[in-house]
Amino acid sequence: MKKIGFVIPWYGEDIPGGAEMELRNLAHQLSKRQVELEILTTCVKSFSSDWSTDYHKPGLTQEAGLAVRRFKVRRRDTPRFDAVNYKLMNNIPINADEEQIYIRESVNSPDLYEYISSHKGDYSYFIFIPYMFGTTYYGALACLKKAVFIPCLHDESYAKLDIFRKLFPRVRGLLFNAKPEEKLANDLYDLSNVKTRVLGIGMDTGITGDPGRFRDKYRISGPFILYAGRKDAGKNVDLLIRYFAEYKQRRRDGLKLVIIGGGRLDIPARYSEDVIDLGFVDIQDKYDAYAACSVFCQPSRAESFSLVIMESWLLGSPVLVNDVCEVTRNFAQESNGGLYFKNYLEFEGCLRYILNHQEEARQMAQNGREYVLKNFSHDAVCGSLMEFLEQLDAQAQLDSQEDAPKADAEEAEATEDVEAAEDAEAAEDAEAADDAEAAEDVEAAEDGASEEDMEGR
Amino acid sequence: MEGVIDVRQIMAEIDSSIDSMSEEEKRLSFNDGGSRGLDDVESMRFDHAVLGSIIDFCRTHSRVESFRDLNVPGVKTAKPFIMLKKVIRRLTQFYVEPVVNDQAEFNANVVMAMDQVDAFIQENQDLKARLERQERRIAELEKQLNV
Numbered sequence: 001m002k003k004i005g006f007v008i009p010w011y012g013e014d015i016p017g018g019a020e021m022e023l024r025n026l027a028h029q030l031s032k033r034q035v036e037l038e039i040l041t042t043c044v045k046s047f048s049s050d051w052s053t054d055y056h057k058p059g060l061t062q063e064a065g066l067a068v069r070r071f072k073v074r075r076r077d078t079p080r081f082d083a084v085n086y087k088l089m090n091n092i093p094i095n096a097d098e099e100q101i102y103i104r105e106s107v108n109s110p111d112l113y114e115y116i117s118s119h120k121g122d123y124s125y126f127i128f129i130p131y132m133f134g135t136t137y138y139g140a141l142a143c144l145k146k147a148v149f150i151p152c153l154h155d156e157s158y159a160k161l162d163i164f165r166k167l168f169p170r171v172r173g174l175l176f177n178a179k180p181e182e183k184l185a186n187d188l189y190d191l192s193n194v195k196t197r198v199l200g201i202g203m204d205t206g207i208t209g210d211p212g213r214f215r216d217k218y219r220i221s222g223p224f225i226l227y228a229g230r231k232d233a234g235k236n237v238d239l240l241i242r243y244f245a246e247y248k249q250r251r252r253d254g255l256k257l258v259i260i261g262g263g264r265l266d267i268p269a270r271y272s273e274d275v276i277d278l279g280f281v282d283i284q285d286k287y288d289a290y291a292a293c294s295v296f297c298q299p300s301r302a303e304s305f306s307l308v309i310m311e312s313w314l315l316g317s318p319v320l321v322n323d324v325c326e327v328t329r330n331f332a333q334e335s336n337g338g339l340y341f342k343n344y345l346e347f348e349g350c351l352r353y354i355l356n357h358q359e360e361a362r363q364m365a366q367n368g369r370e371y372v373l374k375n376f377s378h379d380a381v382c383g384s385l386m387e388f389l390e391q392l393d394a395q396a397q398l399d400s401q402e403d404a405p406k407a408d409a410e411e412a413e414a415t416e417d418v419e420a421a422e423d424a425e426a427a428e429d430a431e432a433a434d435d436a437e438a439a440e441d442v443e444a445a446e447d448g449a450s451e452e453d454m455e456g457r
Numbered sequence: 458m459e460g461v462i463d464v465r466q467i468m469a470e471i472d473s474s475i476d477s478m479s480e481e482e483k484r485l486s487f488n489d490g491g492s493r494g495l496d497d498v499e500s501m502r503f504d505h506a507v508l509g510s511i512i513d514f515c516r517t518h519s520r521v522e523s524f525r526d527l528n529v530p531g532v533k534t535a536k537p538f539i540m541l542k543k544v545i546r547r548l549t550q551f552y553v554e555p556v557v558n559d560q561a562e563f564n565a566n567v568v569m570a571m572d573q574v575d576a577f578i579q580e581n582q583d584l585k586a587r588l589e590r591q592e593r594r595i596a597e598l599e600k601q602l603n604v
Contacts, residue, residue, distance in 0.1 A: 242487065246485060246486060246487065249486060324491075333464055333465060336462045336463060336464050337464075338464065339464055339471070340464075340468065343489055343491045344485055344489045345475045345478070345483060345489075346468075346471060346472070346475065349471035349472075349474060349475055350468075350471060353467060353470075353471060360462060360467075363461055363462050364462055364464070367462060
């Protein structure tokens with residue numbers, strides 16, 4: 001197998017973001033297993049930087065042992081993009097022309113597309129992550145037969161755009177983080193001719209925790225619920241606080257809530273002794289906390305994977321997740337490793353069950369641990385990815401024997417799309433001049449038609 | 458091993474025990490909107506800045522134009538196709554324009570109504586601030602009298 005090209009809009013060893021971290025993690029693990037790969041990206045620094053500005057130098061570099069090839073970006077019309085993006089973020093419908101504006105004024109690098117198109121013979125596959133940026137859209141069009149997506153798909157307005165409805169059925173393969181994401185993709189797109197697999201995210205399964213060390217260090221005794229993660233409304237932590245406060249009002253037991261992570265949180269004064277906010281802690285302290293807690297709660301309703309519930313299982317605690325979040329609920333159900341709540345009374349019922357059934361709670365945690373070891377160890381994820389690509393290879397060989405002319409035609413059509421996108425900017429000015437001329441002709445024709453119309457009346 | 462525990466069955470048991478609770482036991486000290494979260498409620502809380510930005514958006518977008526550029530910037534479109542679009546536009550003009558004009562008039566009135574509401578809120582907020590200042594002043598004076 002030739003090398004694999006991972007395509008992402010921006011790359012750096014220390015930039016934030018779920019997809020960025022997932023790719024970094026996967027690339028390093030594959031590299032450790034002697035898989036030849038390269039990161040293909042733009043010179044943009046990160047998601048929160050200006051997408052028209054080249055921060056890094058273009059060209060090939062070695063970063064933390066990985067080959068990273070960067071390309072200059074094309075200047076974009078940010079106000080025009082923002083106007084369409086505003087509509088998408090607020091679920092206001094957009095038309096086909098606006099879809100074109102959205103993808104064309106996204107982060108784009110014609111140099112990258114040209115490179116993919118002219119060097120696709122050097123790569124086995126190009127793996128694009130995530131789906132919603134110009135680099136994925138036009139990059140995939142430049143190499144449809146070798147394009148594999150890790151889309152990081154959510155049920156959001158971007159996923160429902162026609163441009164993606166048309167693109168997804170044409171790529172070679174799709175890799176998902178969780179089963180509900182795969183189901184969503186099947187609901188949105190016709191994937192009858194696309195090979196798919198739930199890959200998940202690989203994680204370090206060798207972590208250990210010491211419950212006694214955590215209790216001694218932070219002077220916490222008795223049972224407690226643990227939450228680890230960002231403390232913001234998006235993670236639904238305020239719901240957890242509200243529910244816990246209600247629980248303490250109704251059940252006067254010694255249960256506490258321990259919170260780990262960054263962000264600001266308003267804790268009602270009367271519960272300040274029962275809600276312990278530790279802020280940022282050492283990673284080993286976090287692992288010790290997982291081992292010490294009675295249950296780990298993930299109240300978020302929109303997780304695409306949730307590493308923290310996996311870590312909790314690995315360190316011996318069952319989980320309590322939000323029923324609304326299909327991904328975490330699916331994990332809990334599939335592994336039999338945790339319970340889920342859709343209102344306060346269920347939250348209380350689940351907590352009481354876990355606190356009063358210690359053997360069952362221990363068994364749930366054990367089920368979860370086995371589930372993680374089987375599906376999400378680095379070995380399992382890397383092995384699954386390589387097997388998937390080999391299956392694509394085998395399928396490609398069969399396809400090439402059966403309908404080579406058809407495939408070539410499709411590739412040629414896609415190349416035209418990319419070229420059109422690349423040429424569009426240059427053509428725009430020329431077109432405007434031509435159109436002005438044509439408009440005069442049309443207006444004349446329209447006036448003629450109008451006169452006839454009047455006569456008709 | 459996994460067969461020993463069936464979380465769906467446990468959830469059914471929990472739900473069944475909730476069903477058997479009395480209305481008194483089910484009563485909560487807050488209005489539980491369910492696990493969709495409190496931020497749905499948060500988003501309904503009044504924020505004058507949010508209202509201002511919505512009004513600004515409505516104001517700048519209230520004027521609906523029936524005549525729009527048929528070229529998509531940055532997208533190559535065949536000339537005959539543009540010509541066809543122009544002919545269609547001319548043929549439907551008699552029907553579309555009055556509808557668009559009515560909509561624009563309605564939008565303008567909605568924006569004016571929102572401006573009125575905004576002004577009313579601003580007046581109330583000014584009064585509230587004045588009241589708070591006076592209450593603080595009264596508290597200070599009472600403190601001085603007690604001394």
